[in-house]
Amino acid sequence: MAKTVKQIIDEVKSDALTLLDAKRELMKLQAIEKGVPAGVRGVYYLIMAVIGLTALFFLQVVIALLFAMIFASDLWGAYETVSSMAAGFGCLVGLFLLIELILLLLRKSIIGAVEEKIITKQLDQLEEQEHEEAGEARRETATVTMVADVTDVHGESVIPGTEREDHPVVEVHQYREEDDLRDQ
Structure with missing residues (x-):
């Protein structure tokens, strides 16, 4: 039984649509594969930069207070006040640097865990979307x-x-x- 030209065109059209759908799914998966790690690393380095700049700011305050201690006179008891403020800001700088060090040492595990969680969530959403589309197709053809x-x-x-x-x-x-x- 020979196929008609219309049947051949319909088969080619069906195959082309299937290929386009597969390409679209592949592009989605590639975007997730490449986009998520870049985004997670960007957010990680942004957090590191904010914490580092905050530590740098408080370090400048400590240096300013140390200069104030040098020039402070003991007439009004300012030396003890300025030195305790410098010590407090110094402890704050130390805390920020400790947080930076911990984030730096745990960088791979933090980034890996966040990437895994986001990719899993994205793939679950894609699977749910495919399930909904399949349900729509079934509703349309269920007679x-x-x-x-x-x-x-x-x-x-x-x-x-x-x-x-x-x-x-x-x-x-x-x-x-x-x-x-x-x-x-």
């Missing part, structure tokens, strides 16, 4: 052929599939939300 129970002019019930071939056939959309829930 049931029903034969109406017809009585003839004599009051006798006409049973489908018996003597008459001209009984009415009705296409009814047969879809229930429970079907989707049962598939999950």
Whole structure:
């Protein structure tokens, strides 16, 4: 049985659409694969920069207070006040530098864990979207052929599939939300 030109064109069209859908899915997965690590690293380095700049700012305050201690006179008891403020800001700078050191030492595990969590979430969303699209396609195609129970002019019930071939056939959309829930 030879195929007609229309059948061949329809097959080629169907194959082309399938190929385009596969390419689109591949591009989504590649975007996730390359985009998520770049974004996570960008956010990580931004946090490191903010903490480092904050530590640098407080270090400048400590240096300013140390200069104030040099020139402070002991007339009003300013030396003890300025030195305790310098010590407090110095402890704050030490805390920020400790946080920087911890983040630097745990960089690979932090970045890896965040990347894994985001990629898993993105893939779950893609899978859910595919499931919803499949459900939509099923809803559009889910029809049931029903034969109406017809009585003839004599009051006798006409049973489908018996003597008459001209009984009415009705296409009814047969879809229930429970079907989707049962598939999950």
